Each structure stands twice: as structure tokens, then as C-alpha cells.
Amino acid sequence: MNIKREDIIHLASLSNFRLNESEIDSLGHDLQDIIKYISQLDELKADDVEPTYQVFEMENVWRDDEILPQEADREALLDLTKEAKDNQIKVPKVL
Amino acid sequence: MKYIPTIGIECHVQLCTKTKLFSEVDNDARGKEPNSCVSPVDYALPGMLPRLNGEAIKFAIRAGRAMNCKINASSRFDRKHYFYPDSPKGYQITQFYHPIIGEGYVELPSGTRVRIEHAHLEGDAGKLTHFDTYSLVDLNRVDTPLIEIVSMPDIHSAKDVHDYCKELWRLMCYAGVTYGDLYNGNMRFDVNISLAPEGAKELGTRTEVKNLNSFRSAERATEYEIARQTKMLESGKKIKQETRGWNDATGKTSPQRSKEEAKDYRYMPEPDIPPVNLTPEFIKTEVDKLPLMPSDYREKFNGIISNDILEILLDYPDLMKKLNEIDKKYVKSISNLFASVLLAEEKAAEYLNDLPSAKDLNELAEMNNKKELSSTATKEVFLRLFDPQMTERGAKQIAKELGLIQENDLDALKKIVDTVLAKPETKKAQDDFRAGEEKAIGFLVGQVMKESHGKANPSAVQDILRKKLTK
Numbered sequence: 001m002n003i004k005r006e007d008i009i010h011l012a013s014l015s016n017f018r019l020n021e022s023e024i025d026s027l028g029h030d031l032q033d034i035i036k037y038i039s040q041l042d043e044l045k046a047d048d049v050e051p052t053y054q055v056f057e058m059e060n061v062w063r064d065d066e067i068l069p070q071e072a073d074r075e076a077l078l079d080l081t082k083e084a085k086d087n088q089i090k091v092p093k094v095l
Numbered sequence: 096m097k098y099i100p101t102i103g104i105e106c107h108v109q110l111c112t113k114t115k116l117f118s119e120v121d122n123d124a125r126g127k128e129p130n131s132c133v134s135p136v137d138y139a140l141p142g143m144l145p146r147l148n149g150e151a152i153k154f155a156i157r158a159g160r161a162m163n164c165k166i167n168a169s170s171r172f173d174r175k176h177y178f179y180p181d182s183p184k185g186y187q188i189t190q191f192y193h194p195i196i197g198e199g200y201v202e203l204p205s206g207t208r209v210r211i212e213h214a215h216l217e218g219d220a221g222k223l224t225h226f227d228t229y230s231l232v233d234l235n236r237v238d239t240p241l242i243e244i245v246s247m248p249d250i251h252s253a254k255d256v257h258d259y260c261k262e263l264w265r266l267m268c269y270a271g272v273t274y275g276d277l278y279n280g281n282m283r284f285d286v287n288i289s290l291a292p293e294g295a296k297e298l299g300t301r302t303e304v305k306n307l308n309s310f311r312s313a314e315r316a317t318e319y320e321i322a323r324q325t326k327m328l329e330s331g332k333k334i335k336q337e338t339r340g341w342n343d344a345t346g347k348t349s350p351q352r353s354k355e356e357a358k359d360y361r362y363m364p365e366p367d368i369p370p371v372n373l374t375p376e377f378i379k380t381e382v383d384k385l386p387l388m389p390s391d392y393r394e395k396f397n398g399i400i401s402n403d404i405l406e407i408l409l410d411y412p413d414l415m416k417k418l419n420e421i422d423k424k425y426v427k428s429i430s431n432l433f434a435s436v437l438l439a440e441e442k443a444a445e446y447l448n449d450l451p452s453a454k455d456l457n458e459l460a461e462m463n464n465k466k467e468l469s470s471t472a473t474k475e476v477f478l479r480l481f482d483p484q485m486t487e488r489g490a491k492q493i494a495k496e497l498g499l500i501q502e503n504d505l506d507a508l509k510k511i512v513d514t515v516l517a518k519p520e521t522k523k524a525q526d527d528f529r530a531g532e533e534k535a536i537g538f539l540v541g542q543v544m545k546e547s548h549g550k551a552n553p554s555a556v557q558d559i560l561r562k563k564l565t566k
Binding site (some may be wrong): 015057062065068070074080 | 112113114119120121128129130133135138140146148149150151152155171176177178180185221224226227228229230231232233234281358361364366367369370371379393394536
């Protein structure tokens with residue numbers, strides 16, 4: 001699979017990243033390398049192997065439906081934001 | 096050319112679990128301050144581990160069976176990536192590949208069957224409020240458990256859109272998995288609509304009207320889209336596949352942001368949540384908790400309660416449960432009383448918060464049946480039964496205290512009739528009736544009612560009068 005410039009630009013827009021020109025090319029190279037590396041797995045015969053979703057072989061890790069007090073409160077959340085207003089997080093207008 | 100609409104609906108149902116889907120935070124944010132029901136899991140601090148709420152799994156089983164769906168023995172969660180301020184994680188945890196609820200169907204009151212393709216569990220997004228130059232984010236709703244119900248394109252009219260949405264709402268309320276408060280967005284509908292010429296093999300290009308929060312708006316938006324698409328097709332224009340929004344005030348749909356394609360969501364298995372594997376016994380325990388469903392009541396009360404009345408009453412699960420406890424021979428009269436209250440009284444639904452006991456209702460119906468209470472008096476006592484201060488007294492006591500019990504004792508009635516007939520002022524009416532003036536009997540009945548202080552049974556009085564006057 002060949003990563004094209006458009007792919008990088010598209011992925012960046014999906015993730016809301018602003019990239020400058022040189023970053024587009026270098027990220028493209030990095031991504032191409034990663035895919036090439038992972039593609040080595042294609043050489044293995046895995047037709048009769050069940051797909052692995054997670055490696056711990058756990059199942060049904062559920063918790064009870066009980067409200068527990070939280071260590072971090074609203075102030076802690078709002079402290080992390082760039083700007084807050086009326087106890088909400090203020091962001092540039094999005095539609 | 097005639098165009099046939101084909102419609103499929105996606106419905107999001109907010110589950111009324113105590114806590115959220117992945118954190119131990121209060122899930123009921125109604126009337127609470129913005130961002131007061133959030134944990135670091137909800138606002139996605141690095142390293143936070145989501146932990147699945149077992150109750151949501153149980154709710155999903157009940158919701159699924161309420162729609163006659165297969166419950167999948169194994170289901171998993173996936174990440175659906177998108178960038179938007181309503182989702183601090185940058186992805187939604189959902190079940191894209193292996194949903195918990197498989198195929199099933201919902202039957203509408205008209206008999207139309209709408210197949211369910213599948214339904215899956217996922218977390219809700221936060222709430223955005225838009226202002227002139229900025230938007231505000233409230234994360235209270237983040238990861239409220241949702242079931243997304245995906246129907247097959249089996250609907251072909253705006254009326255069936257309404258009925259399907261309403262039936263889903265009923266099923267979810269009966270199953271006890273949601274508060275079912277549409278005004279507060281507990282259920283939201285996305286309607287996919289396409290038109291094709293009658294007899295065509297292929298479906299037309301579809302549009303999706305998103306985020307409809309009432310049955311009526313789903314119906315109106317469908318009517319609008321059918322009309323809009325018909326007009327475009329008739330003038331030779333092409334329908335654009337797009338997401339549209341509905342404006343309740345203008346009664347129109349308009350295009351919204353273009354939607355990402357499935358591959359743009361970069362789905363991947365959610366590594367933090369191990370798979371859900373259910374035994375048949377576990378599923379059965381939950382299914383057994385389901386009460387009688389609307390379709391059960393339709394079958395049970397078929398021929399006893401008329402369809403129009405039953406469809407009104409079916410909106411109230413507790414009321415139906417009560418009717419089910421009532422003596423079968425009184426179900427018809429009691430259901431009529433409930434319907435008359437629901438149709439006529441202001442704030443009718445509030446009446447239903449505190450339902451009278453089945454014993455009182457049976458007693459009331461029995462008194463009416465024995466003609467101890469006129470129909471007006473029956474309704475009066477019925478309304479009093481909802482008054483918490485009156486209920487302890489019971490139907491009989493209330494009727495007595497209000498002096499509403501009718502005099503049915505024929506000997507007693509005959510005596511009153513004799514008294515009235517002996518009065519000189521009734522002489523003319525008696526003569527008139529004997530001379531063939533039918534109307535005169537009304538005056539005489541009225542006089543007897545007056546003499547009995549309104550307690551006489553008027554039809555019995557009339558019988559006695561007729562017998563005496565035609566002798």
C-alpha cells in the first residue's frame with residue numbers, strides 16, 4: 001500500500017491537525033515505514049487462526065451499577081481547559 | 096409517475112441505569128449543573144480505564160427481547176474515531192462489528208412488521224450549545240449508555256414512521272430500560288428516506304434526517320422529504336445523498352455537514368473492554384423479568400377493549416398492568432373510565448402517578464353494574480379515587496358519603512312515585528301522558544328524582560311510572 005500526500009492531508013483533516021508542507025512529507029514517510037513493517041505479517045499463514053481482539057483472554061469484566069464519589073470534580077475538569085464560561089468548556093464555534 | 100418511499104430508521108435510546116456506561120458517575124443529569132456528572136474517564140484524561148456497567152448489558156438483553164430480537168452470545172466493543180468537541184476521547188466506544196442485539200422485528204398496531212437489523216450498545220456524546228462566536232460544551236451526557244436500534248427499510252409511509260417510533264418508545268418503556276422522556280432527548284430518531292418509481296427493482300438515493308425527538312416531528316419530516324424528493328424527481332433532478340436537519344418551526348429540512356464515510360471513522364477493536372460472553376441462563380434470567388408487552392395486551396383485550404381506546408391506554412404501562420389485575424368482566428367499563436379521564440382532564444397523565452387499587456376499581460364497576468351508581472356518579476367516584484386522601488375510604492364509602500348511591504329498591508321507589516302522583520301539580524302531566532303526550536313522562540321522572548334527592552334510578556322510575564299511568 002502506498003501512502004499518498006492526499007491520504008496524509010485527509011487523515012490530518014479527520015484528526016483536525018494542521019500540518020505544514022514538510023511535515024506532510026515526513027509523516028508520509030513514517031507512516032509508509034510503519035505499514036511496511038506491519039505488512040511483514042502478511043507473509044504468515046494465518047487462515048485458520050481466530051482473530052485476536054485482545055491479548056489477556058479476559059471476558060465479562062463488568063462493574064456494579066453504583067454511583068461512586070469521584071476524586072476529580074468539575075473544577076478539576078475546567079482547570080484543564082483553555083477557557084471556561086458558565087461552568088462549561090468554551091470552544092471555537094463548531095457546526 | 097408514482098414514487099414509492101422506502102424508509103429505514105435508526106433510533107438512539109438513553110438507558111436509565113444509575114451510572115454511566117464506562118464510569119461510576121451519576122447517569123441522571125436531569126436538572127443538574129453542567130459538567131457536574133463527569134469523571135476523568137468521561138473527559139478522557141490519559142491513562143483512564145473505562146469499566147463496563149454490567150447493568151447496561153442486562154438492559155440491552157431486555158430491550159432486545161422486547162423487539163423479538165436474538166441476543167448474541169458474544170459481543171464486543173469498538174472505537175469509532177471522529178474529531179468533535181462533544182467527544183473528549185476523540186472516539187466513541189460502540190459495537191460496530193459484534194453488536195449485542197441481533198435480528199428481530201417490531202409489529203405496529205396496523206399489523207405492519209418492521210424488521211430490526213440489529214441494535215448495539217454505545218456511549219452518548221456530550222452536549223454542545225452554540226452561540227454567536229463560540230460554543231459551550233457540557234459533558235454530563237458523555238457515555239450515558241445508549242442502545243442504537245437499526246431497522247430494515249420496511250417502512251413506506253409517514254404514518255408508519257410515526258407508529259414505528261411510538262411503538263419503539265412503548266417497548267422500551269415497558270421493558271423498563273429508559274425514562275422515555277422525549278422532551279429531554281431520551282429517544283432520538285434518524286430517518287433514512289429514498290424514493291423509487293413504483294415497481295422499480297432498485298432503491299433511489301437516500302437522505303437522512305437526523306436527531307428527530309418526537310413521533311410527530313419524525314412523521315412531519317418524512318412527509319416533507321417525500322414531497323421534496325417527489326418534486327425533484329418529477330422535474331428530472333437528482334437527489335443528493337446527504338444528512339439533513341429538521342426545523343420544527345419552519346416545517347422544513349435542510350442540508351447539514353457532509354458525513355464521514357465508514358472508513359473515515361477508522362474503526363478498531365476497543366482494547367480496554369474485554370468481550371461480553373453471555374450464557375443462555377444469564378440471558379433467560381433477564382428475559383424472564385420482562386412484563387406483558389403491548390402485543391400481549393392487544394391479544395388479551397381483543398374484543399373487550401375497542402382498538403382506539405386500547406391504543407390510548409397502551410401509552411401507560413402501569414395503567415395496563417392495573418387493568419390486567421381487574422376482574423375481566425369489568426375491564427371494559429374501567430378502561431372506558433380511564434380513557435375518558437385521559438382524553439378530557441387537564442394534566443391527565445398526572446392522574447396516573449397514583450393509580451387506585453384493583454379492589455376499589457372492581458368495587459366501583461360492580462356498583463355501576465348493579466345500577467347502584469349512575470354513569471355520571473360512577474365517573475365522579477372514579478375521579479375521587481385518585482385523590483390520595485380519599486383512597487383509604489374505598490369506592491363504596493366515597494359513593495355513600497357523596498350521597499350518590501341510587502335507590503333501586505322497587506318498593507321504596509313505588510312509594511316515592513305514589514307521593515309524587517298524589518301531588519296536584521303533577522295532575523296535568525299525568526293527564527297529558529294518558530292522552531298520548533310522551534314528553535310528559537320526563538317531567539314526572541324529574542319530579543320523582545327531586546323527591547328522592549337525586550338518588551332514584553331514573554330508568555327504574557320511568558318503568559314504574561309507565562306501569563302506573565297505563566293501568
